[in-house]
Amino acid sequence: MSNSPAAPELKSDQLFVNLGPQHPSTHGVLRVGLTIEGEIVVKAVPDIGYLHRGTEKLAELRGYHHCVVISDRWDYLSAMNNNLMFCLAAEKLLKVEVPERAQHLRVAMCELNRIASHLLFFGTFGIDMGAFTAFLHAFREREMVLDLFEMSCGARLTYNYIRLAGVMKDVPDAWVARCREFLEFFKPRLKEYDELLSFNPIFLDRTKGVGAISKAAAVDWGLSGPNLRASGVDYDARKSEPYSGYEKYDFDVPLGGDGDCWDRYYCRVREMHESIKIVEQALAKLQPGPILGKGVAKVPKPVPGEAYVHVEGARGDLGCYLVSDGNMAPYRMHIRAPSFINLAILQEMLVGERMSDVIAILGSIDIVLGEVDR
Amino acid sequence: MAAMTVTSAPMTKEELKAELEKTFPDLLPAKASVGDYLTLRLPDSAKLLPVVRHLKDKLGFDYLDMVNATDWLGPVSLAGFIREPNFNIFLPEGANPQAEPPAKTAGVDYRDAIELSWCLSNLARRIKLFLKLDVPRAGGKAPSLISLYKAADWQERELFDLYGVRFDGHPNMTKILTPDFTVGHPLLKDYIHQKDRFD
Numbered sequence: 001m002s003n004s005p006a007a008p009e010l011k012s013d014q015l016f017v018n019l020g021p022q023h024p025s026t027h028g029v030l031r032v033g034l035t036i037e038g039e040i041v042v043k044a045v046p047d048i049g050y051l052h053r054g055t056e057k058l059a060e061l062r063g064y065h066h067c068v069v070i071s072d073r074w075d076y077l078s079a080m081n082n083n084l085m086f087c088l089a090a091e092k093l094l095k096v097e098v099p100e101r102a103q104h105l106r107v108a109m110c111e112l113n114r115i116a117s118h119l120l121f122f123g124t125f126g127i128d129m130g131a132f133t134a135f136l137h138a139f140r141e142r143e144m145v146l147d148l149f150e151m152s153c154g155a156r157l158t159y160n161y162i163r164l165a166g167v168m169k170d171v172p173d174a175w176v177a178r179c180r181e182f183l184e185f186f187k188p189r190l191k192e193y194d195e196l197l198s199f200n201p202i203f204l205d206r207t208k209g210v211g212a213i214s215k216a217a218a219v220d221w222g223l224s225g226p227n228l229r230a231s232g233v234d235y236d237a238r239k240s241e242p243y244s245g246y247e248k249y250d251f252d253v254p255l256g257g258d259g260d261c262w263d264r265y266y267c268r269v270r271e272m273h274e275s276i277k278i279v280e281q282a283l284a285k286l287q288p289g290p291i292l293g294k295g296v297a298k299v300p301k302p303v304p305g306e307a308y309v310h311v312e313g314a315r316g317d318l319g320c321y322l323v324s325d326g327n328m329a330p331y332r333m334h335i336r337a338p339s340f341i342n343l344a345i346l347q348e349m350l351v352g353e354r355m356s357d358v359i360a361i362l363g364s365i366d367i368v369l370g371e372v373d374r
Numbered sequence: 375m376a377a378m379t380v381t382s383a384p385m386t387k388e389e390l391k392a393e394l395e396k397t398f399p400d401l402l403p404a405k406a407s408v409g410d411y412l413t414l415r416l417p418d419s420a421k422l423l424p425v426v427r428h429l430k431d432k433l434g435f436d437y438l439d440m441v442n443a444t445d446w447l448g449p450v451s452l453a454g455f456i457r458e459p460n461f462n463i464f465l466p467e468g469a470n471p472q473a474e475p476p477a478k479t480a481g482v483d484y485r486d487a488i489e490l491s492w493c494l495s496n497l498a499r500r501i502k503l504f505l506k507l508d509v510p511r512a513g514g515k516a517p518s519l520i521s522l523y524k525a526a527d528w529q530e531r532e533l534f535d536l537y538g539v540r541f542d543g544h545p546n547m548t549k550i551l552t553p554d555f556t557v558g559h560p561l562l563k564d565y566i567h568q569k570d571r572f573d
Contacts, residue, residue, distance in 0.1 A: 049551040056536075057560055060450045061476070092409060219436050219497065222525025233497060240500045304482050307409045308493065308504070310439075321408070321442050321491075326479035327449060336440040336493075344528040373551060 013037055017355070021050050025128050025359045028369030032346070032362070036355055044350035044358075046343060051373040059333040064090045064164060064300050067330065072158035074335060075371040077120055078314035080106075080113035080149075083162035088243055089309040089320040090164055090330075093302035094295070101289040102166035103245045108179070108282035109152070109161060110244075110311075111275040115186070116145040117314035118268045118275075121366045125265060126197050128363040129206050134197045141189055144182045151175050164300065165293030176283055183276055190272060198266060207262040211349055211361035218259060221345040224338050225316025226267040227365060231259030237312040244311075248285075251277050261364035268366070299328050315339050315366060339371040385499040387412045393433060398425055404506050405483055408491070413504040419516050422507060429494055429503070430522055438523035439493035439502060441530060443537045447511065447563040448484045449476035454565045488514050488537055509539060511562070518544040536561040 010016060020031040029050035035043040055070050062070065071086040072079040084106055091098065098106075123138030146156045152171045153161040161168050197203055213223070218231035228235055236253045238246040254270035256263030302324040310319035316338025323332040342365050350358060390412055394401060400417055407413035416422055429435040452475055478484060487508040494503050509516055518541035519526040530541040531550040538559040540547060552560060557568045567573075 049549075049553065052551045054560060057565075060563075061452075220524045222438050222523065235497045240497075304406070304479060306406050308411060308440075308502075309409070317439070319440055319493075321440065321493075323444055325449070325476075325482045325484075327476035329476055331449075331476075332442075332444045334440070334442045340528065340532075341525060344525070348524075 010035065011037075014042065019358065021047075025363065027124065027363070027367060028372075030343075030362075030367070030369055030372070032350075032358075034350070034355070034358065039354050039356070041350050041353050041355060041358065044347050046346050048340075048343070048369070048372050051369045053374065055374050056333055056335065059330050061329050063328050064094075064302075064330065065298075067333065068163060069158075069160050072160055073370060074337065074374055075117075075313060075315060075318070075339065075368045076157055077368050078110075078113045078117040079157065079159050080109045080162060081311060081313040081318060083159065084110055084244065085309060085311045085313070085318050085320050086322075087162050087164055088311065089307050089322040090300075090302070092307040092309060093305055093322060093324050094164065094300055095302075096165045096295045097293050098165055098244075099290045099293055100245075101170075101287060102291045102293070104282045104285045105167050105171065105291065106162055106244050107246065107249070108279050108286075109149070109159075109167075111278045111282070112145050112148060112179075114275045114314045115272050115279075116142050118272050119145070121268055122193065122197070122265075125363045125366075126203075128359050129203055131197055131200070131203060134193065137189070137193070137196065141186055144185070148175065148179055148182060151178065163292070165296045166291050170291050176286065179279065179283060183279060187276060190269065190276075193269065198269060204262065206357075206360055207265060207364070208260060209258070210261045210357045211353060211364060213259040213345065213349060215259070217345070217348075221348075222341045223316070223345060224342065225313065226271060227264055227316065227342050229253065230256035230263040230267045232257055235317075237310050237317055241310070243309070249278050249281050261360050264364040264366075301326055301328050310336065313338060315368065315371065316342060335371075335374060337371045337374060339367040339369075340374075343367050343372055383499065385496060385501040387501070390433070390501060390503065394425075394429075397428055397432075401425070404504070408493075408504045411493075411502050411504050413491075413506060416505060416507045419507060419509065422505070422519075423517050423522075425505065426492070426494065426519060426522055434496045434499060435494040435503065437495040437497050438519060438525040438529075439495045441519075441526060441533060442491045442493070443533050443539060443561075444489045444491070445511065445537065445561065445563045446483065446485050446487055446489055448478055449563070451564045451566070454567050486511055488539055490516055490533070490539065492519070514539040515542055516540075517542050520544055535559070538562065 015036050017034040020026040021029040031047040033045040059067050071082040074082050119138040119142040123135035126134030150156050153159050213231050215231045218228050251274045254267050256267050304326045306323045308321045310317050319336030321334040322330055325331040402415040404413040404415045490507045492505045533539050534547055535549045535551050558565050
């Protein structure tokens with residue numbers, strides 16, 4: 001929030017366009033100052049910080065159980081992954097074990113949350129491109145996932161379901177059947193999405209070859225998640241450093257080729273196929289047993305030390321750097337926020353693009369401002 | 375060397391350590407390592423760029439994962455918070471806190487320094503490395519990695535905003551997260567919040 005809101009000095013044939021911060025297609029409070037020459041963007045200055053809540057500072061006076069609640073508020077569209085990331089880091093400091101049933105429940109919840117998050121991307125990206133129908137389809141399915149979450153923990157957005165050394169409570173008896181029902185309902189829908197949006201000629205015209213990120217640029221800018229994989233870089237935390245038992249699951253990592261908007265979009269659609277596979281396997285692996293490990297105090301005080309844990313969130317490589325000095329609150333908590341790091345490339349990649357493609361590019365990066373600003 | 379960069383077999387911590395020590399014998403093991411990752415301490419800030427350049431060009435560390443800072447002054451100053459926090463999670467809000475605020479723990483290396491840490495990744499060989507460097511709390515400076523990794527751009531600006539550490543060579547060392555009217559650097563342990571028109 002350092003850039004002056006006033007227009008910069010312009011040449012006579014240039015125009016300043018202020019995109020956001022209150023604009024439906026910026027998906028939150030993001031402001032981009034665009035300087036255009038005719039139809040071509042010559043300078044783009046993203047301006048962030050409107051949603052900065054200082055969560056890293058808040059954590060310095062809150063116990064480890066409290067911090068799980070804070071973690072919901074970063075990437076609020078895939079809060080389960082945030083919960084998991086913080087809990088894994090804290091469990092590393094506390095040196096506690098997680099029971100097997102809890103691990104499978106965690107994986108199932110995280111993958112369901114990835115589906116819900118990608119569905120929201122699918123719907124809103126369609127709207128950005130002028131296709132409203134896809135949004136209604138996506139939200140119908142997302143609602144079913146949220147119902148599953150509501151059944152298991154009572155919340156629909158900020159779950160706080162994954163707790164230190166396990167999960168909050170066991171899922172009700174009917175949950176597994178409801179979940180299988182949803183997966184069976186959802187599988188043919190994905191095929192429908194391809195017909196409805198993915199291979200729609202108008203949609204292809206607006207996204208194919210637009211905003212391409214080369215492999216080298218994607219790595220240089222530190223992109224992660226579907227944005228990185230769309231450029232053809234095979235990097236997924238679930239494969240490179242498996243956590244929570246992901247090494248026992250059989251799934252593929254979808255890769256793109258050109259790294260354009262359509263590749264980034266389609267990577268996410270294909271990830272939903274893989275997430276279905278993982279949830280099915282997790283449900284099959286569920287055996288009765290404890291869901292909360294032993295050895296976590298009501299006010300945990302880990303021995304001094306440092307830990308770094310990264311998980312594959314819905315938006316990319318989500319990392320937590322946790323330092324303990326033996327007190328009841330973390331001495332330092334730093335979040336490697338994938339949205340924040342993915343967004344930085346915008347200032348370079350928008351230059352030279354047409355004004356009408358700006359929204360397509362911004363939408364395809366799929367950011368959550370709660371995570372960008374923390 | 376050429377054969378080494380082509381291979382994509384996972385690199386072990388020991389291999390990496392041996393490889394680095396060949397070129398840079400003065401790298402020290404960090405006092406506290408980050409989890410199970412190889413953590414090395416730089417003797418001074420002039421060493422940062424040569425070490426990272428070597429890692430990038432010769433050892434395939436092409437990905438800057440994260441830049442982080444930790445202020446080691448001591449437990450956070452309660453004076454900086456507007457509202458009195460309650461440490462006891464079982465008490466309602468506003469109740470008398472029945473727990474002690476964070477205090478210094480014996481054995482922890484509190485010092486008048488900000489510890490910067492860089493996490494670098496070799497994506498193909500699946501290994502991460504942490505580099506650490508102490509800079510003074512007042513007027514701390516470190517070389518910017520932006521010439522090697524563009525991912526450093528916003529992350530370094532974030533640390534400048536929240537800690538006041540300047541990164542030499544960064545073309546746009548300005549605030550990024552906090553508003554223009556925020557006085558001071560909020561993540562410093564002795565930060566005192568100045569009331570503004572939103573409080």
